[in-house]
Amino acid sequence: MNKYFIIALLPVFLVAGCSSRIDVVNDEMAKIRSEPPAPIKPAPAFEPVPQFEYAAQNLRSPFLPHSLYTELKIMAGKRVYPDFSRQPQPLESFALESITFKGSMRNANGQILGLIQTPDKQVEQVHVGSYMGLNQGRITKITPTQIDLIEIVSDGRDGYIERPRSLVLIGPAA
Numbered sequence: 001m002n003k004y005f006i007i008a009l010l011p012v013f014l015v016a017g018c019s020s021r022i023d024v025v026n027d028e029m030a031k032i033r034s035e036p037p038a039p040i041k042p043a044p045a046f047e048p049v050p051q052f053e054y055a056a057q058n059l060r061s062p063f064l065p066h067s068l069y070t071e072l073k074i075m076a077g078k079r080v081y082p083d084f085s086r087q088p089q090p091l092e093s094f095a096l097e098s099i100t101f102k103g104s105m106r107n108a109n110g111q112i113l114g115l116i117q118t119p120d121k122q123v124e125q126v127h128v129g130s131y132m133g134l135n136q137g138r139i140t141k142i143t144p145t146q147i148d149l150i151e152i153v154s155d156g157r158d159g160y161i162e163r164p165r166s167l168v169l170i171g172p173a174a
Contacts, residue, residue, distance in 0.1 A: 079159070080152055081152070082135075083136065086131075089131045091116060091126065091131070091132035091133070092131050092134065092136070093134075094118055094119060094132070094133070096133040096137065098119045099116050099118055099119070099132065099133075100167075101114060101115070101146075101168065102115045102116065102123060103169065111127060111128075112127075112143070113125045113127050113142070114126045114139070114167075116132065128140065135152055135163075136151065138150050144169070147167040149164075150162045150165075151163045
C-alpha cells in the first residue's frame, strides 16, 4: 500500500472512532432520562422555638464594660460640652498615651508642678488647671506619683461626658 493512501485514511478512522464514543454517551444519557426520578425526602419537621420575653431593659448592658456603664449612669443627667473657644495649650496636641509623667517639683509658692515629656523628648511643666491630651483633659490633682485629670469625651449619643484619667509616674520618684 501506498504510504500516502494510509496517511489519507488515518483521519477517517480517527473521526469514526470519535463518533462511536459520542454515540455511547448519547445512549447512556437517553437511558438515564428514561429512568423514573428518585423520590425527594420530605423536609424535616422543626419544633417551634419557645418564646422569650426580655425583661432586663433597666439592667446594665452586657456589651459595655462595667466601669464605662457606671460612668454613663453617673453622668446621665449632667450636660457637659467641650469649650472649643478656649485657646489650646501645647500638650493638647498629644494623645495621653504618647506623653510620659517624668516627675514633680514645687515652685516658690509651694504649688506642685508636674513634669511631662512629649514624644519629641521636650519636657513641659503643668499645674492644676492645665490642659493636656486630645480630649480637653483638665488637670485636677498632682501628687508626686500621679496626675489626675478629667477628659470630655463623646457619649456616643450626640452628647459628652466627663471621664477621669490618670498619668502615673513609672520608676522611682524624683
